[in-house]
Amino acid sequence: MTAGIRELTISEAMKEALADEMRRDDNVLMLGISIRAGTFPHTKGLYDEFGARRVLDTPLSETGCFGAAFGAAQEGLRPVLDFMYAGFSYYAGSEVFLQAGQYHFLHGSQHPVPMTMIGTCGAGRRVGNEHATLPYGALIHHPGIKVCMPSTPYDAKGLLKAAIRDNNPVFFLWHTTMMTVKGPVPEDDYVVPLGVADVKREGSDVTVLASGLQVHRALEAAETLKDEISVEVVDARSFEPFDLPCLLKSVEKTTRLVTVDEDFERAGFAAEVSALMMEHGYDLLDAPVKRVCHPPIPVPGGYMDAYTMPTTERIVAGIRDVCR
């Protein structure tokens, strides 16, 4: 292992980002549900280092803690609001989907809202519909909010730093089943900019766009098909802003696209990518675009979620379908 690079989990990488930013900038503070106790490992120990003024537990009220964070942002602080589960943000629907993104515009650019919201999401932990919600499809639909989701510890630290430093409201999502996924993370202060995708595996026959856990499923699918079809895997990393030039460059090479989206199929991120491809990449496509998503049914409870979420097999089938 090179000096300065350690194997960290995604949670550890997130904690490092939060601690770094709080040390770097006194205006950064954390609010949220059950963060002092460190119920999720990414907040463990932060209260000990930064104390009650920087790490605040809030009552179980999403509208309340949003209001506190929002107010803090307007006063010039940089709050990091931890919803615990990203789906809980829906309780503060108007606040998150309308106020957060629109406030700056409604007030003639006088009041930026430099707040970061974080929450875990994703199916596969048998947590049922309310805890598995992936809100990015709904978030990107509402103007003014940036949204990102890492698939590796390296990206987690870099994206969270970028989110905190951004002067816009940014929702940072992390996948519930990937808490303990390890990967190399440099010690130093680096940022993964929002709006930049990453080619996680090069290929020439088909582009597979994925995010979060599905990046790993896509890489597995690529490995399964390696003797048959050369698969390029692009990690979106940010949903808004979305790195369309990177995707177009990839599709120009491969002429085929499969978008993997763990969120519900209806009018989500994959649908948006499909529309963008028609508008900007029609002449590049040698086959219709395909999406592999969670079907438009609620996330089932218990072990059933393994049957509805995208899997390596479904991705392989999708790739084969566009390569006919």
Add this chain to the structure above:
Amino acid sequence: MIRDVILPQLAMGMSEGTIVEWAVAEGAHVDRDAPFASIETEKVVNELPSPYRGFVHLCVEVGEAVPVETVIARIAETESEYRELVGSGSPQVAATSRITTAEPFAAATAAMAEAPARPPASAAATAEPDAAASGMIAAVAAPAPGRAGRVRATGLARRIAREHGLDLRSLTGSGPGGRIVRQDVLAALERKQATATATAPAPAAAPTAGTTAAPAMREKARVPLTGMRKTIADRMIRSKTTAAHTYAFFEVDVTNLVRVRNTMLDREKELGGRISMVSLHVKALSIACQQVPICNSTLTNDEVVVWDNVNVGIAVATPGRTEYESGLHVPVIRNVERQGVVEIDRRVRDLTERARNGRLSSAEMTDGTITLSSTAGFMPGQWSVSTPLINQPQVVNFQPGSPIQKPVVVDGEIVVRTMLPCGLSCDHRAMDGEPVGRFIRKLSDLLAHPELMLL
């Protein structure tokens, strides 16, 4: 400054209102917030205070219902501005209900009175271009989606085809559902470069409606010599001026052949279709070619190549996009010498249909060794022979006409037989009369005595 007073939306769902009373007179000075007008909407009367200070010019009648946001009055800051505003000719609107035409409306009606000029007269001297033709031609001017309907092709395939001027309608797709994909276009371009035969032409520019013409001439249409027409024109003139065309005309007694065909027609179901005369001609041609191989050859680069396999090209007249256009495609049935009539017939039907729908691929129009161009379809029931142009690089083109019944001498008696008038052209550079004569004799024998095709 002159400012507009608009009818405000006084309630959710209000779409229009009526001035029931003006609280100011025309030209009067009004202070801001002073009573201005009473507006009725949905049985409720609202008082509107003046939004500005100045001299009032009223624009709407009492009792007139106007939509929300209509300019109901204009307020000029100074008296001189007011005089300029009304001095521009607008009649004053009385504060009472006397109806006079308000200026904006007068302006509108004036504009309508100057009816737009008639469309410029066509430069064509006398009668207008034929309406039906111009309508059809105008429709053709838009990109044609393909005669059989939409061409299914990916965006990428379309782009490559467009960049190279390749007509997608001439391709068959290998993608799902017959979709044309990039590979199909690239392959077609390769073949286009590799072969000397006619490539899929770019869609011809649409014939335009008649334009300028000399006084006594009336144009019906103009058909530019582009695309497929140009390709045909070029090949025809090249063939005519380079091949030493020599024509032979003869009649063949096809009475027996007709009877044989009828026997096949009686078994339409078993045979999977109605066997055509063309298929029988093709079969006969292939046997004759094997018997006189010089007629089954091609002449290129000062070399006559005599071929073992007989690939018969069938000339198919294809409909043009307008009544002034037509097309000609010659799809090729390969290796006819190995096929029975049923198989030949199936291929003839398939190729003919696809030729008419513009769905032949370039590969299906290459490597012919002899051409059959029947005119039976053009002039049925009429005795006619014609001089077919050789389809280069081949050296023989056989052109049977329509079979008709004629009085013929058989064993010293006049009997009624079905005779097939035929024309045949050959390239005298490649062969002389004797082999051609032999070929014609063999061919005639086969057509007159179809049982010989069993051998």
